[in-house]
Amino acid sequence: xxxxxxxxxxxxxxxxxxxxxxxxxSTKRFRYIVYGTMAITVAFWVSAVFGNVFLCQPTxxxxxxxxxxxCGDSTTFHTALASIDLIISIIIIGLPMPILWNLxxxxxxxxYLTFIFGLGFMCVLHPYSADLHVLLMHSxxxxx
Numbered sequence: 001x002x003x004x005x006x007x008x009x010x011x012x013x014x015x016x017x018x019x020x021x022x023x024x025x026s027t028k029r030f031r032y033i034v035y036g037t038m039a040i041t042v043a044f045w046v047s048a049v050f051g052n053v054f055l056c057q058p059t060x061x062x063x064x065x066x067x068x069x070x071c072g073d074s075t076t077f078h079t080a081l082a083s084i085d086l087i088i089s090i091i092i093i094g095l096p097m098p099i100l101w102n103l104x105x106x107x108x109x110x111x112y113l114t115f116i117f118g119l120g121f122m123c124v125l126h127p128y129s130a131d132l133h134v135l136l137m138h139s140x141x142x143x144x
Contacts, residue, residue: 003052003078010085011045014038014092025099033095041088048081093118 015038022034055077056062061069100113 004049007045007048007052007081007085011041014041014088017092018095021096025096027099030095030099037088037091037095041092044084044088051077051081 018034018038018041022031025031025034053059055074056069056071058069061067061071096117097114100117101110103110103113105113
């Protein structure tokens, strides 16, 4: 249940950022790119929700661990979700960069703007660092 809430909140935040981009940067081509990225984000959300709901058969197996049925490999599923989500986040962060660098500003101001928009990258990577640590600690493929 937490996964469904998390992926929904993250998708709504990404849609909000993309809408902000479409309002701030009003070129037609950029809007089409933003709407395409928004469609990919929503498609990812739909697939993540259905994947979470139907990871176990029957679906009650998610809550009733000792009941009849089986569950898929949740580690692989969540690793794939995190990877795809990270790629989409990087795309969203990188979308305005070409426009920012084409502004008629001094190079120092362009660097500052890139830094400001790039701060989102740190917010994107922070949750994944904890997930990566947990994944590596519980994996049989890594020796510590």
